[in-house]
Amino acid sequence: MANVNVIYHSRGNNTRMIAEAIAEICGVEAIDIMTPHNITSSDLLFIGMGIYGGKPDNVLLDYLDQLPANAILGAAVFSTSATGKDHMALAINQLEHKGIQVYPRHLNLKGQFLFMNKGKPGETEVRKARAFAEEVLGAFNY
8 A cells, every 4th residue: 555645835725625635535634734743754745835926835845855855755746826837846846856756747726816716726626636636646556
């Protein structure tokens, strides 16, 4: 049985909602990195991040810096942002620098910010998150 984990950092509820949908498919609980937890190893680590000002929050980047490199075999990244664009390069570079294999496709979804994207993420984004989780699990043969 593979050791799969889902972690996320979200200032609001956008990324949490997507992380919980992915965790449901994986049969695990989504872990907010701001709550006490202990991930010492993972065969596959889903990492969710909110994008603020065009980059992941520094809290998440600091967390990734502390991950035990030799204990994480693979990672898949996803984000929510007002634009829905892929702004995860800093996080991905950190993971790859540690020798962690990052799944080549990233999930980028729109999230509500102030008056932008009201109602996002919604059921369409949750379905996309579930499909992404199934795709990644299949690619890693889990």
